[in-house]
Amino acid sequence: MHPVPARIARLCDEVAPLLDEAGRQTAATIRDTVGEPLRLAVVGRVKAGKSTLVNALVGRRIAPTAAGECTRTVTWYRYGAPERAELHLHDGTRRDLPLHDGRLPETLGTPAEDVARIVVHLQAAALRDKTLIDTPGLATLTGENEDATRKAVLGVSPDGSEAASRYAAGQADAVLFVFREAERQDEVEFLRQFRSATGELGASAVNAIGVLSQADLFGDGGADPFAAADAAAARLAGARAADVSAVVAAAGLLAETARTGLIREGDARVLAATTGVPDQRLRLRHRLPLPDGIDVAALERLYTALGVHGVHEGRRHCATGAHQLVNWLETVSGLGRVEDLLRRSLLCRAHALKAMRAMAVLTRAADASEADTGAVLALIEQARLDPVLHPVRELRALRNLVAEAPTSPLRVELEQVAADSSDPDRLGLAETAAAGDIAGEARRRAAAAQSQAAFALLPAEAEAGRVLARSYQLIARRAES
Ligand SMILES: Nc1nc2c(ncn2[C@@H]2O[C@H](COP(=O)(O)OP(=O)(O)OP(=O)(O)O)[C@@H](O)[C@H]2O)c(=O)[nH]1
Ligand SMILES: [Mg+2]
Incomplete structure (x- = not known):
């Protein structure tokens, strides 16, 4: 695990x-x-x-x-x-x-x-x-x-x-x-x-x-x-x-259609057959019959699967077949x-997010429990301070910072450190950086973060500075060991 x-x-x-x-x-x-x-x-x-x-x-x-x-x-x-x-x-x-x-x-x-x-x-x-x-x-x-x-x-x-x-x-x-x-x-x-x-x-x-x-x-x-x-x-x-x-x-609809194999070659042909028919004319299809050669029932199904824009614009992206239409749908869908x-x-951040919820749930269970709440809270606090769970502290600090001081320069730094990446990457160093360089950079940043914490005006910034300093100390320790 x-x-x-x-x-x-x-x-x-x-x-x-x-x-x-x-x-x-x-x-x-x-x-x-x-x-x-x-x-x-x-x-x-x-x-x-x-x-x-x-x-x-x-x-x-x-x-x-x-x-x-x-x-x-x-x-x-x-x-x-x-x-x-x-x-x-x-x-x-x-x-x-x-x-x-x-x-x-x-x-x-x-x-x-x-x-x-x-x-x-x-x-x-x-x-x-x-x-x-x-x-x-x-x-x-x-x-x-x-x-x-x-x-x-x-x-x-x-x-x-x-x-x-x-x-x-x-x-x-x-x-x-x-x-x-x-x-x-x-x-x-x-x-x-x-x-x-x-x-x-x-x-x-x-x-x-x-x-x-x-x-x-x-x-x-x-x-x-x-x-x-x-x-x-x-x-x-x-x-x-x-x-x-x-x-x-x-x-979502366009992505669902693109990804679930709903579009067949026949559909691309149905759309292609409408090329040259103005959009407005298509909109009036229930009142004015469409020109011959258009499979009206199939077109109706496509309106359901692609939506109005998907049909009208999709007609320009189907000349070479279903794969072209599917690619276009996938791209424009934004999924x-x-x-x-x-x-x-x-x-x-999945592990940290799950841990964060777990600790909150346990804290609540302790508060609601008739048993020895103080002892439970002490154990939770101990876990909170465990270096292994430091990513949870980073997330909490980030949350508070975003809520209180969203434009703080510490935010970008905290986001980078809290990301699930390698230590050199967290420091903006090359993956091949030597352990000594990693430790040196981490120590330098720890000191900078500490002083930012000391001079911070807002509590969330002070917390972010302290947590960051600790993050860098842990990185330095890992590099040195
Ligand atoms: N044009 C268009 N229609 C969409 C899109 N996504 C969903 N729809 C349509 O919107 C309607 C509702 O979509 P659902 O996915 O059921 O929405 P929902 O939020 O799950 O609805 P409930 O569970 O009933 O609250 C359906 O008719 C979908 O086909 C989209 O990206 N474009
Ligand atoms: Mg639903």
Whole structure:
């Protein structure tokens, strides 16, 4: 096991005997799951495009995107064989959920209120390093969906009545927030709640990213909706800098279509046959018959699979066949950028993010426990100061810095140090740098960070300086040993 989850597992063993029954359960759950892939919850408003995005990331059309019970149930997509879906009921039992043509069914066959979540095991490469948690939309007409999402992501019910053991049961390590169109107050509110309910680990700027979805629908119907979406995403990222580390625009539908083998040579031919037909004429296709030689039924299917912009603009990218169209869809969809952002800002910190959540959950279990809270907190504090868990301190410092002093020059430095890279890379040195040079540079930077901490005006900057100094000392020590 990686040293970070191993240290957390040890902490669980240490604190378990000191906790009450619920707390012991929590510690056991944390211990069992700390070595798992990062749990990423996909959250956002109803019909924002969450499930479509999940499908695109997984590369399968498995999550239902129409109405139906499954869209109202929290669904986990995990790596696993044999491929199967299970219902996890509130009473702790499990039931098989048969897939239909590789998709989740419309109905669950069990009263929805009994179902805690659906767990789908797939052998999809994208799930090797992350478990995706698709959640029901927020701000729906029924409050139940929202409760399900809040529980899945926050591990608490809105009234906070959940037992301590529940905290560990259904939480996410990180969040992918799907924004649709403009920013909505309830989305902002949810991000806030995520931050406050997760308390210690409420590191939104370090554990959350944003996707501005349905990018193909942006703009005023002009030639390039993606440029308009990019501009809107940049504005959103600026406005929400403390809540999400970045926002990128993406068209999940186009990526889903491109990645799930939906486009055949025949489709490219159908589109090619419409070349020369003005966009406006295509829009009126339900009222004015199209010229002969166009497969109207197939074209209609393409409108569903590609959206209006996908069809109209895609006509210019299909002359050489389906592969050209698929490549174009993949590129313009922006999903590669979403994956890039995921890698750069979340997956590269997976161990630290999981450890951060684990420690927050254990702290809560201690607070809620009737047992010896002081002794438990002391053990958690000891773990916090363990050099092995220093990456967790870096993340906390980064979170506080982004919230308090987002333009601080220490931010870039802290981000670089907190990245999952090699020590020379953290220092901006060549990979081949000699140990002596690494140690020297690290010591020099440690001293600089220390003095920045001493002269900092804001507490978060002082903390960042202290944590950075320690990071550099640890690098120097590693180089010297
Ligand atoms: N044009 C376009 N439509 C999209 C895109 N992504 C999703 N949609 C459509 O938007 C609708 C809702 O998509 P879903 O993925 O089901 O959205 P959701 O957020 O999971 O919805 P709920 O789970 O019901 O809250 C579907 O009809 C999708 O086809 C996109 O990138 N472009
Ligand atoms: Mg959905």
